[in-house]
Amino acid sequence: MNLILLFEDDFIAPDTVRLSDRRFAHADSVLKAAVGDELRVGLCNGKTGTATVTAKTEGAVEMRVALEHEPLASLPLTIICALPRPPTFVKVIECAVAMGVKKFVFIQTARVEKSYWQSPVLLAEKLRYHVMRALEQAGDTVFPDIVFKKRFKPFVEDELSALSAGTRKLAAHPGAGSRECPRGLNAPVTLVIGPEGGLIPHEVESLVKAGFETVTFGKRILRVEHAVPVLLSRLF
């Protein structure tokens, strides 16, 4: 935890927060915070700054907060990802959120096992936990937008055009017709990432019809949780 996330209801006065949950536990047992110490904090979806410990008891800490810095820059990227199996889903979220992705669409494709949609990791509360961990790790405060689309065809035919308007449209897809993934783009990107078994030809055609170009990034076949940081690092 490189930043403690604060929420409106933590405030007991305009510039003072009181924490008694896992954030207190972290400040107490990991950071060994004592009265007078300064900790790095950030307001949910807002500025970051420092908090000075003003009081500490056995179960809570009070801090005077000074929020002065804008949140970290985010990546101008929408990730559209075939829903991975649950442990991979968590890894993708934690990595991409830490790297600054603010918009995710998880979709059904032919090679996504339907059972993945039943996983408890997709529940709002669990998802929020993993997002918070990633923001706290990176030092960010801005929560991403994460949506789920259980039907490929209506999503691609009815929603993808508006969602990807004005962006460079890329689909990671190892194949004969794919070109090398571009590097160092300074422009908004919509990036489609297929499932472990790949997109099927019909899905690739739908995406190409929607204006996407297929790209590869080498001969090695990487797991989705590794492909994501590799692609993000390459694109931006």
Add this chain to the structure above:
Amino acid sequence: MNLILLFEDDFIAPDTVRLSDRRFAHADSVLKAAVGDELRVGLCNGKTGTATVTAKTEGAVEMRVALEHEPLASLPLTIICALPRPPTFVKVIECAVAMGVKKFVFIQTARVEKSYWQSPVLLAEKLRYHVMRALEQAGDTVFPDIVFKKRFKPFVEDELSALSAGTRKLAAHPGAGSRECPRGLNAPVTLVIGPEGGLIPHEVESLVKAGFETVTFGKRILRVEHAVPVLLSRLF
């Protein structure tokens, strides 16, 4: 498993292998291989190619092997990494091996917990399992060299110079004196990656004295298992 790794003692004839372990289980239950099917294989530290299933029983599969392709290109990189906690160690190995790293040195630094050195994941057999998984994922056959150095000072003072000779020497270290990590190098690199808590000033000084330049890759603080693919993707 995108490639089945073969070893000399799998061969029952000059061009025929017989598999009855987890590779058979994979060919049988995941790939549903039947007589006549072709599977992608590679010889440990050697060429890759195809294997045609010639016989299959309840507990074994026999395949005629044709090895014709050179193994995938590897990265001209030595990673020198502060020993991470065991789950992170496994993630770093699996990701970096899949990406083509062939030389690892895991070292002790001031902020590495000594208990990490007792972990069973460092045992040769466990390590080999994770390396194989990564090679099979990537489609590679060449095993990396992984060494452990439990003492920072003698390693840096007596061995690092020879180890890093003729390479670009970089140490990932967020700090005021660090420059942006270079991109797209086409040259051998030795890359030092510190522990989660960072290198201490004295360690940074020793590395600078040994010819290393400190580099950063942005304001976001990433976990070691995410920093590795980001750095590799950026450097090569």
